[in-house]
């Protein structure tokens with residue numbers, strides 16, 4: 172039954188007005204992560220896949236298209252229905268090979284619960300990534316610099332090479348913030364409220380987190396309307412995002428600065444990526460040569476650092492918003508910017524890894 176005008180709360184009215192250009196909206200939740208501001212979060216009733224952050228008259232909002240959870244739950248069902256995918260989860264011998272990608276949950280109970288957990292975990296990574304854009308004040312920057320009112324994830328074509336380059340740097344920052352906040356959150360939910368996350372305590376939450384996040388990068392790249400990986404692409408390639416993820420989540424030093432335990436060795440992003448890209452290749456979803464893509468991604472990593480001018484601009488916006496995430500020379504927080512030596516080290520690690528597969 173559709174709601175009459177008076178049935179909407181004030182939050183729902185604001186949310187609906189902000190996102191009505193995309194479609195009808197759902198009920199709305201207030202997110203209050205850092206006690207600075209509240210962010211309005213809800214779903215937009217659309218079959219396609221997108222996540223959008225926006226700043227409207229001082230209100231910060233995140234809208235996710237309902238196509239995203241639908242796609243994710245189908246994808247993870249298909250993944251874990253394959254007896255050869257992630258055999259360490261549950262009892263894969265209960266699954267039967269199905270060449271037609273028929274949508275059905277895995278037959279093994281544990282794998283079925285894992286598929287649900289993966290879908291939820293991936294959605295939360297997207298949510299934390301959007302929160303990253305908001306908290307790091309990327310919305311202020313793209314509004315003032317590029318006259319963009321809505322920060323869309325898919326598909327997005329920048330108007331200039333400069334805008335594309337800046338946006339790719341912002342994406343890396345948002346992934347960085349999302350990596351630690353979502354991993355921390357996921358572990359807490361797994362431990363404290365296992366029913367809510369469909370947790371089977373025999374499973375390793377770190378492994379599920381890695382599978383969920385790396386799958387997301389592959390899915391987003393696969394769905395990108397602008398398949399040409401040209402200079403106006405607004406997002407780093409999934410391979411670049413993978414390299415960054417490897418840096419953040421499995422680095423002991425980085426985890427220490429973020430006050431969390433590093434990712435379990437068995438959930439190392441490179442191992443999980445190896446399994447996933449093998450599966451995607453078998454399913455013919457990946458047509459290009461992953462080895463060449465990794466090498467290209469590694470070469471281009473130094474372009475994913477923000478210029479000083481923009482770093483200062485963001486720092487000023489953050490002061491105005493009321494909470495500064497980082498500043499130059501501040502070592503008390505994990506600096507979201509990577510240096511050249513780190514990037515070179517990680518790219519050679521990835522190339523070595525690919526050489527062994």
Ligand SMILES: [Zn+2]
Pocket residue numbers: 300304324342345
């Ligand atoms: Zn983004």
